[in-house]
Amino acid sequence: MKNFKRILLLLLVLITVAIIYNYPRLNILAGYSAKNIASSQFIANRDLAYTDANDNNFSPINLASDKIDLENKIVNSSAFGLLTRKAIYREGLGAVLTLEDKDKSASFLTPKRLEVDNITPYPYGNGDQKDTVFNTIDYQQLNTAVNSIFNETNKTRAVVVIYKNQIIAEKYIEGFDKNSKFLGWSMTKSITGTLFGVLEHQGKLNVQDKAPIKEWKNDERKEITIHNLLQMNSGLEWNEDYNTISDVSKMLFLGRDMTKSQINKPLIAKPNEKWHYSSGTTNLLSGILRSQFKTQQEYLDFWYTDLIDKIGMNSMLVEADLEGNYVGSSYGWATPRDWAKLGLLYLHNGNWNGEQLFAKDWVKYATTPTPTSNGWYGAQIWLNAGNRYPDVPKNMYSFNGYQGQNVFILPDEEMVVVRMSLTEKADINQFLKEIIAAVK
Structure with missing residues (x-):
């Protein structure tokens, strides 16, 4: 016993x-x-x-x-x-x-939203687009290319292909349609990054300035610029591992104020010497955006009035943490058509239906490869400069998110391609190659 x-x-x-x-x-x-x-x-x-x-x-x-x-x-x-x-x-x-x-x-403030335009044809509004048939497109080949990425392995849920401002192909799995909202995960980082371009164009901020973080004023981190943060080469320590108890998992699922998750991290390299992907950095940038406004309400409104609703991404909702800060690293929801609008804004170098939202040279800045990123990353945007997709033009760039969320911008082809999925297990190189071939 x-x-x-x-x-x-x-x-x-x-x-x-x-x-x-x-x-x-x-x-x-x-x-x-x-x-x-x-x-x-x-x-x-x-x-x-x-x-x-x-x-x-x-x-x-x-x-x-x-x-x-x-x-x-x-x-x-x-x-x-x-x-x-x-x-x-x-x-x-x-x-x-x-x-x-x-x-x-707990009480909370909510953002003010702009009125939805359901009259103006897509993409500048949410009305039906004007019917256009392009003689240069092999539509059968295009549809074959789109269909090829819908299977049990790829788990694609939606694809939208836009050429010269026109939707030329669009497909959804059963249960989804053009009004379905999808979580973009890290595609939200590109929203956050773009807002710095908007503020700089408005003359309210210079991305080359030192990051306004009081905790860094008296140590070597004081040399970190907003530019370093946008390019994710600040040199700050961060563990971006979703499969363990890491910095990113603790931030997203245990954090109250996600803008502070990386503030107290030490340097592991000098600024501009080591590219290191970090969702903590993007939420730190969200906090820097907050510091540019006198009130919480102005910060909440700005994301929508000066960018998201401004370009008719009216379906979008960016989720906030318990302190009311937008989780700019991960939590943006929108329809594929609306995600495509952000791609079109970049394709048109910041001009939206005649109004310049960010400077024309912002795209060049945002798509300039970060040092030591092997040509993969710019300012909160993924690049093909390192030839990751060998059969796709090197000047293609994209907004990418966990589980295969993508907005691909192809400047030479005047195209934007959106894919929403549940897995990254897809041959994107072949997918884009076939779409490009169908349009040329």
Whole structure:
């Protein structure tokens, strides 16, 4: 009997140690599930059953048990009954994970939105586009190219191809259409970066200035510029690993103010000497944007009035953290057609229907390769300068996000190609090569 009790005690100790060791993982597991379900339901109108079966059906997230309160717009996700995370939906700011009971009832400001234009033809409005048939396009070849990326392996959900401002191909899987909103994940970084171009064009900011971070004033980090942050070569430490308890996972699922997640990180290299991808950097940039305005309301409005709604991305919603800062690294939702509008703004060098939103040379700046990035990265934008896609022009650049969210801009071809997906397992080089061939 004594041996049995000793064995039982040992098992209890081992179980306790295992729970304590894995508690942070359970926290993030449940947090990811709750946050994703809340956003999917209340932003994109995809219900709990669909999200669990499709968006949250990978390990270990599929181990969470989820419950949704539609009336109060709350999602509770449990990790084996040991820990429960709560996500709440706030109109205008999206879903957020609570950290304390008071978060559920906390007051918040919401952004003011511009009026939706449903009359002007797409892309400058949301009305039906004018019918145009291009003699230079092999439409059968184009549709074959688009269809080729829709399969169980690629898990593509939507594709939109735009040529000379006209949608020439558009396809969605069953259950989705032109009004369906998709999470762009890190494509949101390109929204954040673009806002600096807008502010600079308005004469309110210079990206070559030192980053206005008071915590850096008295140490070597004071030399970091906004430009360094935009190019992600500040030299700051950061761990961007979504599969472990890392800086990025703690920020997104345990953070209250995500703009501060990288502020206290030390340098691991001198500024402009080491390219290091960091979602913490982009949220730090969101915080810098906040510092440019006298009030929280002005900051909230600016993203929409001066860019997002300005170009008719009216479906877009950028989610905010518990402190009301936009999560500029990851949480932008919009329809594929609206994501394409951001690509078109760049294709037209910042000119939107006759109005210049950022300087013409901003595109050149934003698509200049960051030192040591091997030609892959510019200012919050991915590049093909390093020949990542060998059969695609080197001056192609893109907004990219987790699980295969892409907006490809092809200046020479006057094209924008949008792909929304659940996996990056796709031959993008071949996909774009075939689309280009069909249009030439």
